[in-house]
Amino acid sequence: MPDKIVLVRFEDVVSSISRSLKRELARVFSLPVEEGTVLPLPNAYDANRHQYLSLPFLESLLSLKQGKEFILGITEADLYAPGLNFIFGEAALMAGVAVISLARLYSSFYGLPEDEDLFKERVLKEAVHELGHLFGLKHCPNPHCVMHFSNSINDTDVKAASFCEVCKRKLRLNS
Ligand SMILES: [Zn+2]
Ligand SMILES: [Zn+2]
Incomplete structure (x- = not known):
């Protein structure tokens, strides 16, 4: 299991994002959270879809791996994976790296006025x-987990930023 979590911004993300996330993630996982280097956007843009393929983002993050830390990348790029219209994020379990996209967490993406607190809450949920x-957890049937x-x-807004009791127990067993 990891000794720390490293937050890595891709170059399209402003630094204030990882600053607030750092504190919250340290609290949720009881692990030190550090900021890593800032990475350039990988060459993964699909001009037809106006989206980025997620795999090269995971590969860039993997290239930073040094020990048993978990690395979480953050990008503004709207990500997709083969067979899916879009993804909020993706984790490469065996590699210990994951990425989240901020693109669809803005209310303005849905034609609504921007809401800073709601946005931060969504980022935290996707990061957790x-x-x-x-940490080995699979998808949970509890809509609030x-x-x-x-x-x-809407699913993101319904769920909490925390683990349900069942997932909490699994998390303890796995770590
Ligand atoms: Zn998932
Ligand atoms: Zn759960």
């Missing part, structure tokens, strides 16, 4: 969710 996968799968931003 992908890190939960790295952070490990519930988000098909849409």
